[in-house]
Amino acid sequence: MSSDLFWILISAMLVNNFTLHLFLGLCPFMGVSAKIATALRMGAANIFVLTITSLAASFLNAYVLPHAPYLRLISFIVVIASLVQIVEMTIKKVSPTLFRELGIYLPLITTNCAILGLAIFQTNRGYGFLEGLAFAIGAGLGLTLALVLMASIRERAELADIPALAKGMGLVLIIAGSLSLAFMGFAGLSTP
Amino acid sequence: MTGPESATELVRHAPGAHEAGVLLPGQTTTPGHDFLRGVWEENPVLVQMLGLCPALAVTNTVANSLAMGLATFFVLTGSSLLVSIFKNLIPKEVRIASFILIIATFVTIADLTLAAVVPNIHKALGAFIALIVVNCMILGRQEAFASKRPVGRALLDAFGTGVGFIIAMVMMGSIRELLGNGSLLGYSVFGPSFEPWIIMILPPGGFLTLGIILLAFGWWRGRKAAEVPMVRRWPHGVASRRAA
Helix, strand or coil, X not given: CHHHHHHHHHHHHHHCCCCCCCCCCHHHHHHCCCCHHHHHHHHHHHHHHHHHHHHHHHHHHHHHCCCCHHHHHHHHHHHHHHHHHHHHHHHHHHCHHXXXXXXXXXXXXXXXXXXXXXXXXXXXXXXXXHHHHHHHHHHHHHHHHHHHHHHHHXXXXXXXXXXXXXXXXXXXXXXXXXXXXXXXXXXXXXXX | CCCCCCHHHHHHHCCCCCXXXXXXXXXXXXXXXXXXXXXXXXXXXXXXXXXXXXHHHCCCCHHHXXXXXXXXXXXXXXXXXXXXXXXXXXXXXXXXXXXXXHHHHHHHHHHHHHHHHCHHHHHHHHHHCHHHHHCHHHHHHHHHHHCCCCHHHHHHHHHHHHHHHXXXXXXXXXXXXXXXXXXXXXXXCCCCCCCCCHHHHCHHHHXXXXXXXXXXXXXXXXXXXXXXXXXXXCCCCHHHHHHC
Protein backbone atom coordinates (compact mmCIF):
# COMPACT_ATOMS: atom_id res chain seq x y z
CA MET A 1 0.00 0.00 0.00
CA SER A 2 2.67 2.50 0.99
CA SER A 3 4.77 1.55 -2.04
CA ASP A 4 1.69 2.22 -4.18
CA LEU A 5 1.39 5.69 -2.68
CA PHE A 6 5.09 6.33 -3.28
CA TRP A 7 4.74 5.23 -6.88
CA ILE A 8 1.74 7.52 -7.43
CA LEU A 9 3.82 10.42 -6.07
CA ILE A 10 6.86 9.68 -8.24
CA SER A 11 4.70 9.07 -11.28
CA ALA A 12 2.88 12.39 -10.90
CA MET A 13 6.13 14.23 -10.24
CA LEU A 14 8.46 12.84 -12.90
CA VAL A 15 6.99 10.36 -15.37
CA ASN A 16 3.71 12.17 -16.02
CA ASN A 17 4.93 15.61 -15.03
CA PHE A 18 1.92 17.94 -15.08
CA THR A 19 3.58 20.70 -17.06
CA LEU A 20 6.01 18.92 -19.32
CA HIS A 21 4.01 15.81 -20.10
CA LEU A 22 0.35 16.71 -19.63
CA PHE A 23 0.58 20.42 -20.52
CA LEU A 24 -1.31 21.53 -17.42
CA GLY A 25 -0.48 24.78 -15.68
CA LEU A 26 1.25 26.31 -18.68
CA CYS A 27 0.20 29.90 -17.90
CA PRO A 28 2.32 30.16 -14.71
CA PHE A 29 5.00 28.06 -16.42
CA MET A 30 5.35 30.67 -19.15
CA GLY A 31 4.41 33.71 -17.08
CA VAL A 32 6.31 33.49 -13.80
CA SER A 33 9.33 31.44 -14.76
CA ALA A 34 11.69 34.35 -15.36
CA LYS A 35 13.26 34.35 -11.84
CA ILE A 36 14.12 31.39 -9.61
CA ALA A 37 12.84 33.06 -6.41
CA THR A 38 9.41 33.76 -7.94
CA ALA A 39 9.28 30.30 -9.43
CA LEU A 40 9.90 28.73 -6.01
CA ARG A 41 7.11 30.75 -4.40
CA MET A 42 4.74 29.94 -7.22
CA GLY A 43 5.63 26.27 -6.81
CA ALA A 44 4.98 26.35 -3.07
CA ALA A 45 1.62 28.05 -3.59
CA ASN A 46 0.78 25.42 -6.19
CA ILE A 47 1.58 22.51 -3.85
CA PHE A 48 -0.63 24.16 -1.25
CA VAL A 49 -3.63 24.69 -3.52
CA LEU A 50 -3.28 21.26 -5.11
CA THR A 51 -3.41 19.61 -1.68
CA ILE A 52 -6.56 21.52 -0.75
CA THR A 53 -8.05 20.64 -4.14
CA SER A 54 -7.35 16.97 -3.63
CA LEU A 55 -9.05 17.00 -0.24
CA ALA A 56 -12.07 18.83 -1.64
CA ALA A 57 -12.30 16.49 -4.63
CA SER A 58 -12.11 13.38 -2.41
CA PHE A 59 -14.90 14.75 -0.27
CA LEU A 60 -17.10 15.67 -3.24
CA ASN A 61 -16.47 12.32 -4.93
CA ALA A 62 -17.40 10.41 -1.80
CA TYR A 63 -20.48 12.29 -0.65
CA VAL A 64 -21.94 14.61 -3.28
CA LEU A 65 -21.23 13.47 -6.82
CA PRO A 66 -22.72 9.95 -6.63
CA HIS A 67 -26.07 11.70 -6.37
CA ALA A 68 -25.52 14.24 -9.16
CA PRO A 69 -22.73 13.24 -11.56
CA TYR A 70 -23.58 15.97 -14.10
CA LEU A 71 -22.67 18.63 -11.53
CA ARG A 72 -19.06 17.40 -11.41
CA LEU A 73 -17.38 20.30 -13.21
CA ILE A 74 -19.47 23.05 -11.69
CA SER A 75 -19.14 21.77 -8.14
CA PHE A 76 -15.37 21.26 -8.49
CA ILE A 77 -14.88 24.81 -9.70
CA VAL A 78 -17.14 26.43 -7.14
CA VAL A 79 -15.89 24.44 -4.16
CA ILE A 80 -12.20 24.79 -5.00
CA ALA A 81 -12.43 28.50 -5.74
CA SER A 82 -14.30 29.31 -2.54
CA LEU A 83 -12.08 27.07 -0.41
CA VAL A 84 -8.94 28.78 -1.70
CA GLN A 85 -10.56 32.15 -1.05
CA ILE A 86 -11.31 31.17 2.56
CA VAL A 87 -7.80 29.80 3.11
CA GLU A 88 -6.34 32.96 1.62
CA MET A 89 -8.32 35.17 4.00
CA THR A 90 -7.29 32.98 6.93
CA ILE A 91 -3.61 33.20 6.02
CA LYS A 92 -3.87 36.97 5.61
CA LYS A 93 -5.25 37.23 9.14
CA VAL A 94 -3.02 34.65 10.84
CA SER A 95 0.33 35.08 9.13
CA PRO A 96 0.86 38.27 7.11
CA THR A 97 4.43 37.18 6.28
CA LEU A 98 3.29 33.96 4.68
CA PHE A 99 0.58 35.90 2.88
CA ARG A 100 3.15 38.24 1.38
CA GLU A 101 5.18 35.25 0.21
CA LEU A 102 2.34 33.19 -1.26
CA GLY A 103 -0.75 35.36 -1.11
CA ILE A 104 -0.70 37.07 -4.46
CA TYR A 105 -0.27 33.78 -6.26
CA LEU A 106 -3.22 32.01 -4.63
CA PRO A 107 -6.06 33.69 -6.56
CA LEU A 108 -4.01 33.40 -9.74
CA ILE A 109 -3.72 29.65 -9.61
CA THR A 110 -7.25 28.91 -8.47
CA THR A 111 -8.54 28.91 -12.02
CA ASN A 112 -5.42 27.28 -13.38
CA CYS A 113 -5.86 24.14 -15.44
CA ALA A 114 -3.46 22.17 -13.23
CA ILE A 115 -5.86 22.55 -10.31
CA LEU A 116 -9.03 21.46 -12.10
CA GLY A 117 -6.98 18.87 -14.01
CA LEU A 118 -5.86 17.31 -10.75
CA ALA A 119 -9.44 17.02 -9.51
CA ILE A 120 -10.59 15.46 -12.79
CA PHE A 121 -7.68 13.05 -13.13
CA GLN A 122 -8.11 12.00 -9.53
CA THR A 123 -11.79 11.26 -10.19
CA ASN A 124 -11.16 9.48 -13.49
CA ARG A 125 -8.54 7.22 -11.94
CA GLY A 126 -10.72 6.45 -8.93
CA TYR A 127 -8.14 7.57 -6.34
CA GLY A 128 -9.25 7.50 -2.72
CA PHE A 129 -8.30 9.99 -0.01
CA LEU A 130 -4.66 8.95 0.62
CA GLU A 131 -3.90 8.19 -3.01
CA GLY A 132 -5.32 11.56 -3.99
CA LEU A 133 -3.11 13.26 -1.43
CA ALA A 134 0.00 11.50 -2.75
CA PHE A 135 -1.04 12.43 -6.29
CA ALA A 136 -1.51 16.09 -5.34
CA ILE A 137 1.83 16.39 -3.57
CA GLY A 138 3.62 14.61 -6.41
CA ALA A 139 1.96 16.86 -8.98
CA GLY A 140 2.85 19.96 -6.94
CA LEU A 141 6.48 18.90 -6.59
CA GLY A 142 6.58 18.17 -10.31
CA LEU A 143 5.22 21.62 -11.16
CA THR A 144 7.74 23.23 -8.84
CA LEU A 145 10.58 21.24 -10.36
CA ALA A 146 9.56 22.22 -13.90
CA LEU A 147 9.15 25.89 -12.90
CA VAL A 148 12.52 26.07 -11.16
CA LEU A 149 14.35 24.29 -13.99
CA MET A 150 12.74 26.64 -16.50
CA ALA A 151 13.58 29.70 -14.40
CA SER A 152 17.22 28.62 -14.04
CA ILE A 153 17.57 28.15 -17.79
CA ARG A 154 15.87 31.46 -18.51
CA GLU A 155 18.13 33.31 -16.07
CA ARG A 156 21.10 31.91 -17.98
CA ALA A 157 19.52 32.69 -21.33
CA GLU A 158 19.21 36.35 -20.26
CA LEU A 159 23.00 36.56 -20.30
CA ALA A 160 23.52 34.52 -23.43
CA ASP A 161 24.00 36.01 -26.87
CA ILE A 162 20.69 35.13 -28.52
CA PRO A 163 19.56 36.58 -31.84
CA ALA A 164 16.89 39.25 -31.29
CA LEU A 165 14.44 37.20 -33.34
CA ALA A 166 14.54 34.24 -30.95
CA LYS A 167 14.01 36.27 -27.77
CA GLY A 168 10.58 35.85 -26.22
CA MET A 169 8.01 33.11 -26.21
CA GLY A 170 9.43 31.15 -29.14
CA LEU A 171 12.64 30.54 -27.23
CA VAL A 172 10.76 29.65 -24.04
CA LEU A 173 8.71 27.06 -25.91
CA ILE A 174 11.78 25.51 -27.52
CA ILE A 175 13.44 25.28 -24.07
CA ALA A 176 10.25 23.70 -22.71
CA GLY A 177 10.35 21.22 -25.58
CA SER A 178 13.90 20.21 -24.71
CA LEU A 179 12.98 19.89 -21.02
CA SER A 180 9.98 17.77 -21.96
CA LEU A 181 12.27 15.62 -24.10
CA ALA A 182 14.59 15.14 -21.14
CA PHE A 183 11.68 14.22 -18.87
CA MET A 184 10.60 11.53 -21.31
CA GLY A 185 13.65 9.65 -20.09
CA PHE A 186 11.79 9.08 -16.82
CA ALA A 187 9.29 6.92 -18.68
CA GLY A 188 11.82 4.12 -18.19
CA LEU A 189 11.01 4.30 -14.47
CA SER A 190 7.53 2.88 -14.91
CA THR A 191 7.21 -0.59 -13.49
CA PRO A 192 5.20 -3.18 -15.35
CA MET B 1 5.64 43.75 -4.20
CA THR B 2 2.44 44.08 -6.10
CA GLY B 3 0.87 41.51 -8.29
CA PRO B 4 -2.15 40.75 -10.36
CA GLU B 5 -5.07 40.44 -7.99
CA SER B 6 -8.03 39.17 -9.94
CA ALA B 7 -8.83 36.88 -12.78
CA THR B 8 -9.07 39.89 -15.08
CA GLU B 9 -5.56 40.82 -14.16
CA LEU B 10 -4.55 37.21 -14.70
CA VAL B 11 -5.84 37.37 -18.22
CA ARG B 12 -4.14 40.68 -18.83
CA HIS B 13 -0.86 39.50 -17.36
CA ALA B 14 -0.89 36.25 -19.30
CA PRO B 15 2.23 35.95 -21.42
CA GLY B 16 1.98 38.02 -24.55
CA ALA B 17 -1.44 39.42 -23.74
CA HIS B 18 -0.99 43.06 -24.52
CA GLU B 19 -4.28 44.78 -23.68
CA ALA B 20 -5.80 42.63 -26.36
CA GLY B 21 -9.31 43.60 -27.32
CA VAL B 22 -9.76 45.54 -24.08
CA LEU B 23 -11.87 48.48 -25.12
CA LEU B 24 -11.24 51.95 -23.85
CA PRO B 25 -14.33 54.00 -22.95
CA GLY B 26 -15.71 55.64 -26.06
CA GLN B 27 -13.67 53.49 -28.39
CA THR B 28 -15.65 52.07 -31.26
CA THR B 29 -14.96 49.27 -33.69
CA THR B 30 -16.63 48.13 -36.90
CA PRO B 31 -18.46 44.76 -36.98
CA GLY B 32 -15.98 43.41 -39.53
CA HIS B 33 -13.08 44.34 -37.32
CA ASP B 34 -14.73 42.67 -34.31
CA PHE B 35 -14.79 39.46 -36.28
CA LEU B 36 -11.42 39.63 -38.01
CA ARG B 37 -9.43 40.77 -34.98
CA GLY B 38 -9.72 37.38 -33.29
CA VAL B 39 -9.06 35.43 -36.48
CA TRP B 40 -5.65 36.80 -37.29
CA GLU B 41 -4.37 40.07 -35.81
CA GLU B 42 -5.01 38.97 -32.21
CA ASN B 43 -5.18 35.23 -32.74
CA PRO B 44 -5.72 33.75 -29.26
CA VAL B 45 -3.03 31.06 -29.51
CA LEU B 46 -0.45 32.43 -31.92
CA VAL B 47 -0.44 36.07 -30.80
CA GLN B 48 -1.98 36.32 -27.33
CA MET B 49 -0.63 32.98 -26.10
CA LEU B 50 -3.92 32.11 -24.43
CA GLY B 51 -5.46 28.65 -24.37
CA LEU B 52 -2.07 27.01 -24.67
CA CYS B 53 -2.94 23.89 -22.67
CA PRO B 54 -5.34 22.42 -25.27
CA ALA B 55 -3.29 23.81 -28.16
CA LEU B 56 -0.35 21.72 -27.04
CA ALA B 57 -2.04 18.75 -25.41
CA VAL B 58 -4.53 17.44 -27.96
CA THR B 59 -3.07 18.55 -31.29
CA ASN B 60 -1.33 15.27 -32.08
CA THR B 61 -3.83 14.51 -34.86
CA VAL B 62 -5.95 16.76 -37.08
CA ALA B 63 -9.18 15.04 -36.00
CA ASN B 64 -8.52 15.66 -32.30
CA SER B 65 -7.50 19.27 -32.96
CA LEU B 66 -10.64 19.90 -34.96
CA ALA B 67 -12.92 18.33 -32.35
CA MET B 68 -11.27 20.38 -29.61
CA GLY B 69 -11.46 23.53 -31.73
CA LEU B 70 -15.16 23.03 -32.43
CA ALA B 71 -15.97 22.24 -28.79
CA THR B 72 -14.16 25.40 -27.67
CA PHE B 73 -15.90 27.40 -30.42
CA PHE B 74 -19.26 26.18 -29.15
CA VAL B 75 -18.47 27.01 -25.52
CA LEU B 76 -17.08 30.44 -26.42
CA THR B 77 -20.06 31.38 -28.58
CA GLY B 78 -22.62 30.13 -26.07
CA SER B 79 -20.98 31.88 -23.12
CA SER B 80 -20.50 35.15 -25.01
CA LEU B 81 -24.15 35.11 -26.04
CA LEU B 82 -25.40 34.45 -22.51
CA VAL B 83 -22.99 36.86 -20.83
CA SER B 84 -23.87 39.60 -23.30
CA ILE B 85 -27.62 39.07 -22.78
CA PHE B 86 -27.34 39.09 -18.99
CA LYS B 87 -24.60 41.71 -18.68
CA ASN B 88 -26.83 44.19 -16.89
CA LEU B 89 -28.14 41.60 -14.42
CA ILE B 90 -24.74 40.28 -13.30
CA PRO B 91 -23.44 42.21 -10.27
CA LYS B 92 -19.96 43.61 -10.81
CA GLU B 93 -18.51 42.02 -7.66
CA VAL B 94 -19.29 38.43 -8.61
CA ARG B 95 -18.97 38.75 -12.37
CA ILE B 96 -15.95 36.45 -12.72
CA ALA B 97 -17.68 33.71 -10.72
CA SER B 98 -20.83 34.13 -12.80
CA PHE B 99 -18.84 33.95 -16.05
CA ILE B 100 -17.15 30.77 -14.89
CA LEU B 101 -20.48 29.19 -13.96
CA ILE B 102 -21.91 30.03 -17.39
CA ILE B 103 -18.81 28.65 -19.09
CA ALA B 104 -18.89 25.48 -16.96
CA THR B 105 -22.51 24.89 -17.97
CA PHE B 106 -21.67 25.02 -21.67
CA VAL B 107 -18.62 22.80 -21.15
CA THR B 108 -20.80 20.21 -19.43
CA ILE B 109 -23.15 20.30 -22.45
CA ALA B 110 -20.20 19.89 -24.85
CA ASP B 111 -18.69 17.11 -22.73
CA LEU B 112 -21.87 15.04 -22.56
CA THR B 113 -22.70 15.65 -26.24
CA LEU B 114 -19.26 14.53 -27.44
CA ALA B 115 -19.44 11.47 -25.20
CA ALA B 116 -22.75 10.52 -26.79
CA VAL B 117 -22.02 11.38 -30.43
CA VAL B 118 -18.31 10.64 -30.96
CA PRO B 119 -17.20 8.41 -28.06
CA ASN B 120 -13.80 7.65 -29.66
CA ILE B 121 -12.77 11.26 -29.92
CA HIS B 122 -14.20 11.98 -26.48
CA LYS B 123 -11.95 9.26 -25.12
CA ALA B 124 -8.89 10.58 -26.97
CA LEU B 125 -9.44 14.12 -25.67
CA GLY B 126 -10.03 12.81 -22.16
CA ALA B 127 -9.91 15.36 -19.37
CA PHE B 128 -9.10 18.18 -21.76
CA ILE B 129 -12.75 18.66 -22.71
CA ALA B 130 -13.56 19.42 -19.09
CA LEU B 131 -10.54 21.69 -18.95
CA ILE B 132 -12.09 24.05 -21.52
CA VAL B 133 -13.62 25.67 -18.41
CA VAL B 134 -10.26 27.07 -17.38
CA ASN B 135 -9.19 28.12 -20.87
CA CYS B 136 -8.19 31.72 -20.14
CA MET B 137 -9.07 32.71 -23.69
CA ILE B 138 -12.80 32.18 -23.03
CA LEU B 139 -12.87 34.01 -19.70
CA GLY B 140 -10.78 36.74 -21.30
CA ARG B 141 -13.34 37.37 -24.07
CA GLN B 142 -16.20 37.52 -21.54
CA GLU B 143 -14.41 40.00 -19.33
CA ALA B 144 -12.90 42.13 -22.09
CA PHE B 145 -15.71 42.12 -24.61
CA ALA B 146 -18.97 40.23 -24.13
CA SER B 147 -19.79 41.83 -20.77
CA LYS B 148 -19.56 45.34 -22.25
CA ARG B 149 -20.95 45.12 -25.77
CA PRO B 150 -24.30 44.42 -27.45
CA VAL B 151 -25.29 40.84 -28.25
CA GLY B 152 -24.57 40.97 -31.98
CA ARG B 153 -21.07 42.35 -31.53
CA ALA B 154 -20.32 39.85 -28.75
CA LEU B 155 -21.34 37.01 -31.06
CA LEU B 156 -19.16 38.34 -33.88
CA ASP B 157 -16.22 38.62 -31.53
CA ALA B 158 -16.80 35.06 -30.26
CA PHE B 159 -17.05 33.75 -33.84
CA GLY B 160 -13.81 35.49 -34.78
CA THR B 161 -11.88 34.32 -31.75
CA GLY B 162 -13.31 30.81 -32.10
CA VAL B 163 -12.33 30.62 -35.77
CA GLY B 164 -8.86 31.93 -34.90
CA PHE B 165 -8.54 29.21 -32.27
CA ILE B 166 -9.67 26.51 -34.74
CA ILE B 167 -7.16 27.79 -37.33
CA ALA B 168 -4.32 27.61 -34.81
CA MET B 169 -5.39 24.16 -33.60
CA VAL B 170 -5.68 22.69 -37.10
CA MET B 171 -2.37 24.26 -38.09
CA MET B 172 -0.64 22.61 -35.12
CA GLY B 173 -2.50 19.34 -35.67
CA SER B 174 -1.62 19.18 -39.38
CA ILE B 175 2.08 19.81 -38.82
CA ARG B 176 2.28 17.30 -36.00
CA GLU B 177 0.27 14.55 -37.70
CA LEU B 178 2.04 15.04 -41.03
CA LEU B 179 5.52 14.79 -39.57
CA GLY B 180 4.78 12.43 -36.71
CA ASN B 181 2.60 9.96 -38.55
CA GLY B 182 3.03 10.76 -42.24
CA SER B 183 -0.71 11.23 -42.61
CA LEU B 184 -3.47 13.84 -42.60
CA LEU B 185 -6.86 13.04 -41.02
CA GLY B 186 -5.75 9.40 -40.99
CA TYR B 187 -4.99 9.21 -44.75
CA SER B 188 -1.39 8.41 -45.56
CA VAL B 189 0.36 11.25 -47.40
CA PHE B 190 3.98 10.25 -47.72
CA GLY B 191 3.46 6.54 -48.40
CA PRO B 192 4.94 3.58 -46.57
CA SER B 193 8.60 4.52 -47.17
CA PHE B 194 8.28 7.58 -44.87
CA GLU B 195 9.95 7.17 -41.49
CA PRO B 196 7.61 8.99 -39.06
CA TRP B 197 9.13 11.52 -36.64
CA ILE B 198 7.52 9.92 -33.59
CA ILE B 199 8.66 12.79 -31.40
CA MET B 200 6.20 15.15 -33.09
CA ILE B 201 3.14 13.32 -31.76
CA LEU B 202 4.67 12.98 -28.28
CA PRO B 203 4.51 15.84 -25.74
CA PRO B 204 7.87 17.48 -26.66
CA GLY B 205 6.64 17.78 -30.26
CA GLY B 206 3.85 20.10 -29.09
CA PHE B 207 6.26 22.55 -27.47
CA LEU B 208 8.69 22.39 -30.40
CA THR B 209 6.01 22.87 -33.07
CA LEU B 210 4.47 25.91 -31.40
CA GLY B 211 7.93 27.32 -30.64
CA ILE B 212 8.98 27.04 -34.27
CA ILE B 213 5.68 28.51 -35.52
CA LEU B 214 6.17 31.49 -33.18
CA LEU B 215 9.75 31.96 -34.32
CA ALA B 216 8.63 31.88 -37.96
CA PHE B 217 5.91 34.45 -37.26
CA GLY B 218 8.40 36.63 -35.40
CA TRP B 219 10.76 36.50 -38.35
CA TRP B 220 7.95 37.39 -40.76
CA ARG B 221 6.78 40.29 -38.56
CA GLY B 222 10.33 41.51 -38.22
CA ARG B 223 10.70 41.63 -42.00
CA LYS B 224 7.41 43.47 -42.39
CA ALA B 225 8.36 45.99 -39.73
CA ALA B 226 11.72 46.53 -41.40
CA GLU B 227 10.01 47.42 -44.66
CA VAL B 228 8.03 50.31 -43.17
CA PRO B 229 10.89 52.73 -42.36
CA MET B 230 12.18 52.45 -45.93
CA VAL B 231 8.90 53.80 -47.24
CA ARG B 232 8.82 56.54 -44.61
CA ARG B 233 12.34 57.61 -45.39
CA TRP B 234 11.62 58.12 -49.07
CA PRO B 235 7.89 58.70 -49.31
CA HIS B 236 8.04 59.45 -53.02
CA GLY B 237 10.10 56.41 -53.86
CA VAL B 238 13.70 56.07 -54.84
CA ALA B 239 13.35 58.52 -57.71
CA SER B 240 12.79 61.51 -55.39
CA ARG B 241 15.96 60.62 -53.50
CA ARG B 242 17.93 60.52 -56.74
CA ALA B 243 16.47 63.85 -57.85
CA ALA B 244 17.57 65.43 -54.57
